Amino acid sequence: MKRNRHVRLDDVVQQIEWHKGDVPVWGALFVIGLCAATAFLVNAAVSPKTANPLLVVLCSIYASLGAVTAIREVRSFRRQARMLAGLPGPQTRHVLGFTDILTSKEPHRLLLDMAERYGPIFSFRVIHLHLVCITDPAVAMDMLKSPYVDKVRFLYSFLDPFLMGTNMLTGHTDKHWKAVRKGVAPAFSAQHMRSALHSVVECCGALARYMEVQGPRKAMDVDELLLRESMDVIGRFGFQKDMGAIASLWRPESEANHNVRALLESTEEVVARTKTFMRWWQLWRPDVVAGWVTLGRFKNIIRDLLEHMKSTKLEPGTFADLLMKTKDPRTKQLLSDKQLLPEIAALFFAGIDTTGHTGSFCLFLLSQHPEVEAKVVQELQRLGLCASVQRPEPRQLAYADLAELAYLQAVVKETLRMFPPVAIGQARLVSADLKLAGGFCLPAGAAALVPHHAMHSTSFNWDKPNEFLPERWLVPGAEYAVSKKQQMANGDISADDAHASSAALLEDTEGDNRQPKRYIPFAEGPRNCVGQSLAKVSLVATLAVLLSQFSFKLADDMGGAEGVRRAERYALVNGIAGGLRMHAIPRLAQQKEE
Numbered sequence: 001m002k003r004n005r006h007v008r009l010d011d012v013v014q015q016i017e018w019h020k021g022d023v024p025v026w027g028a029l030f031v032i033g034l035c036a037a038t039a040f041l042v043n044a045a046v047s048p049k050t051a052n053p054l055l056v057v058l059c060s061i062y063a064s065l066g067a068v069t070a071i072r073e074v075r076s077f078r079r080q081a082r083m084l085a086g087l088p089g090p091q092t093r094h095v096l097g098f099t100d101i102l103t104s105k106e107p108h109r110l111l112l113d114m115a116e117r118y119g120p121i122f123s124f125r126v127i128h129l130h131l132v133c134i135t136d137p138a139v140a141m142d143m144l145k146s147p148y149v150d151k152v153r154f155l156y157s158f159l160d161p162f163l164m165g166t167n168m169l170t171g172h173t174d175k176h177w178k179a180v181r182k183g184v185a186p187a188f189s190a191q192h193m194r195s196a197l198h199s200v201v202e203c204c205g206a207l208a209r210y211m212e213v214q215g216p217r218k219a220m221d222v223d224e225l226l227l228r229e230s231m232d233v234i235g236r237f238g239f240q241k242d243m244g245a246i247a248s249l250w251r252p253e254s255e256a257n258h259n260v261r262a263l264l265e266s267t268e269e270v271v272a273r274t275k276t277f278m279r280w281w282q283l284w285r286p287d288v289v290a291g292w293v294t295l296g297r298f299k300n301i302i303r304d305l306l307e308h309m310k311s312t313k314l315e316p317g318t319f320a321d322l323l324m325k326t327k328d329p330r331t332k333q334l335l336s337d338k339q340l341l342p343e344i345a346a347l348f349f350a351g352i353d354t355t356g357h358t359g360s361f362c363l364f365l366l367s368q369h370p371e372v373e374a375k376v377v378q379e380l381q382r383l384g385l386c387a388s389v390q391r392p393e394p395r396q397l398a399y400a401d402l403a404e405l406a407y408l409q410a411v412v413k414e415t416l417r418m419f420p421p422v423a424i425g426q427a428r429l430v431s432a433d434l435k436l437a438g439g440f441c442l443p444a445g446a447a448a449l450v451p452h453h454a455m456h457s458t459s460f461n462w463d464k465p466n467e468f469l470p471e472r473w474l475v476p477g478a479e480y481a482v483s484k485k486q487q488m489a490n491g492d493i494s495a496d497d498a499h500a501s502s503a504a505l506l507e508d509t510e511g512d513n514r515q516p517k518r519y520i521p522f523a524e525g526p527r528n529c530v531g532q533s534l535a536k537v538s539l540v541a542t543l544a545v546l547l548s549q550f551s552f553k554l555a556d557d558m559g560g561a562e563g564v565r566r567a568e569r570y571a572l573v574n575g576i577a578g579g580l581r582m583h584a585i586p587r588l589a590q591q592k593e594e
């Protein structure tokens, strides 16, 4: 292997450890062992004199236990098949089942097509798993909130070597997860969002200056720019560290810029490794070595962050501070470095791509809907936040403004409905028979998937699901399966009740647990997004700052809306392959011309 300080031997060892824990590896070892034990026993039966008696006893025990396990698995599989027999869904005899759906370029769109074809609950097989896809809001909510479901660890374990171990995002819903989640959650309280806004405004200001200098003629990859901004915001707000993601744009050859690029490209490498299962050890291939370097850089950034956390006087209540104070429930000691690193990596990783890509889809949708953009600008102007000939330096965005930006919030919500970053949704393994809304029963051992994109876009959940209509969010309770307006008309709830639980983007909608939601970009149940308040403040503030100064136009080489649609790609989260090139046209110059 090429000597490189970004490729470390312990990372390679960790990768081997990871494969050691894989279900297919264990499964294969189990089957090979069973075949060898059976062959040995048959041989011993044919010529008993030559057989070692101790080995005969050990092989008999192994073969019996193996046979019992195999019979139990087969019976459970057949029981699930019987219980789910009435469900619609595609059938196959292929041993891998419909694995290709989950590994395709756009699994979320395939799942939407299937939901339209088979209805709100359907099932298909993925290897040995019966996967039940649920886009019925009431059934989905029941399932996601049940204490008898947990993350499908096998799927999430693919992220572990990249995130330096199991963490809050990828681990089981156990005591350790609960301790970490409870530990860091206060960092995302409404009270802390004021200082989050401060970080966003500063980072976005730097981004706006960069865009201004580039000028309207130059097409910029706004997706990369917004990812950089998210990185700086999380670094500043969560870890009190300047990641230099935007500043390093001015110094493309600097070490800082290489590190930022590594952070951005590391998801690509993880996707490549999940698709080509044994890619990680093909070290004769230059692209694989480059992938190792990228991941090595990412891990060095996380290690540097931990060092920074240890050597800095952290502000009380930031998630870095809270993480350092979290105790392992088993040992009752503070989390060790080995436990802290994956948690830092997860908080970093989970927030950057999701928030950055959502901002890009927002700018893309606005560029295609000038009438919506005009309303956003009107709202910003009304609050004195827009640059104009009379007032070239607009007022700085304040926390109180966010609540006043109702239409911009609706734009963000509509974008998250149409392009939820975690578009494939939440997969859960069911540990006991579950009776859900409408009497539907999920058998123990089955896997359930709530695909966010399909839930947000099926014609049975929404009117005009393919149209970008921010106005739909101005109706109170639009995220519920039966809108508050409809319930009021039915006399089920009073107007006061409806108003109290109406959900603006920045409000915490957790309060109303009575109604099933059809809009869940931040997931639902105990494993929902811990950082959603930061994401919402970040998105609304970033768009307010950028749109108050620029109008964004799609670059010609993107091939119009259809080109962007074709470039959409699911790589851990939904994004645009190759980025989103746009021109940032200063509003002031536009106004002067007019």
Ligand code: HEM
Residues within 6 Å of the ligand: 168, 169, 170, 181, 234, 346, 347, 348, 350, 351, 352, 354, 355, 358, 420, 421, 422, 425, 426, 427, 521, 522, 523, 526, 527, 528, 529, 530, 531, 532, 534, 535
């Ligand atoms: C638009 C932005 C975001 C969206 C749409 C989003 C969405 C989600 C979703 C759907 C999940 C559940 C994932 C699953 O079960 O597979 C999740 C979990 C998580 N998110 Fe976010 N997220 C966003 C931003 C953020 C930010 C800014 C942070 C933190 C800085 C963050 C941190 C996390 C963490 C740590 C988890 C795991 C929580 C747990 O399992 O307890 N996310 N997010």
